[in-house]
Amino acid sequence: MWGLSGVFGKWVEADAYNIAFWRMAVAFIFMAFLFFIRRKKLLPDFDKKKALINLICGGLLAIHWFSFFTVIQMSTIGLGIIFHASFVFMVAIFEPIIFRFKPKIWLLISALIGSGGLIFTLCSNTIEATPVLWGYGIITALSYAILSLINRSRFLVNEDPFDSMSAQLFYGALLFLPFSLFGSTDLFTPSTDMLGRLLLLGLFATAIGHSVYFWSLRYVSATKAS
Numbered sequence: 001m002w003g004l005s006g007v008f009g010k011w012v013e014a015d016a017y018n019i020a021f022w023r024m025a026v027a028f029i030f031m032a033f034l035f036f037i038r039r040k041k042l043l044p045d046f047d048k049k050k051a052l053i054n055l056i057c058g059g060l061l062a063i064h065w066f067s068f069f070t071v072i073q074m075s076t077i078g079l080g081i082i083f084h085a086s087f088v089f090m091v092a093i094f095e096p097i098i099f100r101f102k103p104k105i106w107l108l109i110s111a112l113i114g115s116g117g118l119i120f121t122l123c124s125n126t127i128e129a130t131p132v133l134w135g136y137g138i139i140t141a142l143s144y145a146i147l148s149l150i151n152r153s154r155f156l157v158n159e160d161p162f163d164s165m166s167a168q169l170f171y172g173a174l175l176f177l178p179f180s181l182f183g184s185t186d187l188f189t190p191s192t193d194m195l196g197r198l199l200l201l202g203l204f205a206t207a208i209g210h211s212v213y214f215w216s217l218r219y220v221s222a223t224k225a226s
Helices: 003-011 016-041 050-072 077-085 087-097 104-123 131-155 161-181 190-215
Strands: none
Touching: 003 016, 003 050, 003 077, 003 104, 003 190, 016 161, 016 190, 050 077, 050 104, 050 131, 077 087, 077 131, 087 131, 131 161, 161 190
């Protein structure tokens, strides 16, 4: 399902800001509906500490998707997916350090091979791999790696992954709004055709796809889940 995200980066005729915003907005509405069905109430119990962490994670999610779609629109879907996939190698290296467990050798070898493959692939696309593209690509991977490790640490203490994801989608979309209000970019109103594409992106590639990933972080390491 994650792979579909790259296709939408070309399929939806909008800038990275709008695609990322509407992706989170649509996914949040769907997750909020599920929250009401599961919890039988409109709003969750407010916890200041959880809200702050979800705000930070929502910001990371917004940065990740904005950078991801920017890479795709600057180059190709393939390069966008490669940059996104490189977060797995970052997680494989830093997760054992953060959670203090002995890393598996095969994971480290995979990380090195994967990183080498990433560098080779990007270097073979010298016209596309500009410094700006590299910058957005690294931000894409790094932001999602940090997000995964933060959520992994939280879900180990039995926080509900679906509630957390709903909150992070809400805060991520909310953080995008000031850029539109202050004129940095325009928030467009989707046409009927475009709305259908955004619904597919928000529901299948985001709400469902990321729910499965968030849920898996409770039971396996972030490296395995990735």
